[in-house]
Amino acid sequence: MADAEPSVVPAVESTADDIAAMRIRGAATIADAAAAALATQADQSEAENAPAFRRQLRAAARTLYETRPTAVSLPNALRYVLRGMDGDTVADLRSTTIASAESFQRNLAQAQDKLGDVGANRLRDGDTVMTHCHSTDALACVEAALESGKHLEAIVKETRPRKQGHITARQLRQWGVPVTLIVDNAARRYLDDADHVLVGADSIAADGSVINKIGTSGLAVNARERGVPVMVAAQTIKLHPDTLTGHSVEIEMRDETEILTDVERGAITGNDHDRAEERREDERPPETITAEDGETDVRSPETDAAFETGTELAVENPAFDVTPPRYVDAIVTEHGQFPPESIVTLMRELFGEMIDEPWEA
Numbered sequence: 001m002a003d004a005e006p007s008v009v010p011a012v013e014s015t016a017d018d019i020a021a022m023r024i025r026g027a028a029t030i031a032d033a034a035a036a037a038l039a040t041q042a043d044q045s046e047a048e049n050a051p052a053f054r055r056q057l058r059a060a061a062r063t064l065y066e067t068r069p070t071a072v073s074l075p076n077a078l079r080y081v082l083r084g085m086d087g088d089t090v091a092d093l094r095s096t097t098i099a100s101a102e103s104f105q106r107n108l109a110q111a112q113d114k115l116g117d118v119g120a121n122r123l124r125d126g127d128t129v130m131t132h133c134h135s136t137d138a139l140a141c142v143e144a145a146l147e148s149g150k151h152l153e154a155i156v157k158e159t160r161p162r163k164q165g166h167i168t169a170r171q172l173r174q175w176g177v178p179v180t181l182i183v184d185n186a187a188r189r190y191l192d193d194a195d196h197v198l199v200g201a202d203s204i205a206a207d208g209s210v211i212n213k214i215g216t217s218g219l220a221v222n223a224r225e226r227g228v229p230v231m232v233a234a235q236t237i238k239l240h241p242d243t244l245t246g247h248s249v250e251i252e253m254r255d256e257t258e259i260l261t262d263v264e265r266g267a268i269t270g271n272d273h274d275r276a277e278e279r280r281e282d283e284r285p286p287e288t289i290t291a292e293d294g295e296t297d298v299r300s301p302e303t304d305a306a307f308e309t310g311t312e313l314a315v316e317n318p319a320f321d322v323t324p325p326r327y328v329d330a331i332v333t334e335h336g337q338f339p340p341e342s343i344v345t346l347m348r349e350l351f352g353e354m355i356d357e358p359w360e361a
């Protein structure tokens, strides 16, 4: 019989729920919360021996890992913390894990400050930046520029469906930056008023592709056409080590309810209760159909498809997209700025070729 999954403390479960439901969101914030949750697991573990403690920490890491697939900062955070877990006794394992989580969180904050200074150097006094979504790394560049006395203005894309642009707008206004909020579809029109497009990243692939909030790639293509440089602010925990060995980055598909309420869906389909799973079984064709000539036919994919016609509405809600490196001017990290095509050098230096998944051990 397989061993039962070790229990994780409630704080880990609730952090995982918050990440999945986007109450905790944004790649850096997710990484920070995941490290803190592992520290809490270590602190509150009642494991009786070292192997049991390790199993619990791995189970906690798996619980966090399975929340959202695209921001690589999450597995990078889990890897970092678990690698620091060291010792032969529960007491040693506890203290090293907590220290490792704290060190990860410190590095995260320092890296953001450093990249902010680098990004700020690209911004001139009087510039206008156009933003998409809400990125703490991108905002760190604005904050550093403001602190050095530059005056900036911002055009903030709303970022449907979750409207993270509103968080960006609120933060910028608190810093005294004049903000123009626009709907996503107005971006091309307002690019003529922008000196930079400034976005963050959830993952950066070895070829320099930038994976960020859905809508980033269209914005970058339009910016290139208008001659507006695109700056991606991303500390190195956003570099996706698996892409060094040919893996691609999974794009999260989120629930259609972020786009359509049941009432809106009903208005489109003419059916008040048109959630696919709620369709009444008695409306479906029977398993067997008796034709007029008395022949009996088994329900087939074709008859099912015919039933669907006219009633089914497909709704797709990808949370992220991929911007090819040719549309990105610079990736700004805590190690300086890089043309996207050369980011692979930094990835090799930081991660090497082989990547483990310590939560699977």
Ligand SMILES: O=C(COP(=O)(O)O)[C@H](O)[C@H](O)COP(=O)(O)O
Pocket (backbone or CB within 6 Å): 025, 026, 027, 028, 029, 071, 132, 133, 134, 135, 136, 137, 138, 164, 199, 200, 201, 202, 212, 213, 233, 319
């Ligand atoms: O795409 C998003 C957030 O998506 P979501 O709202 O779906 O999590 C952000 O641009 C990046 O995560 C970078 O953020 P940061 O710079 O704060 O890490």
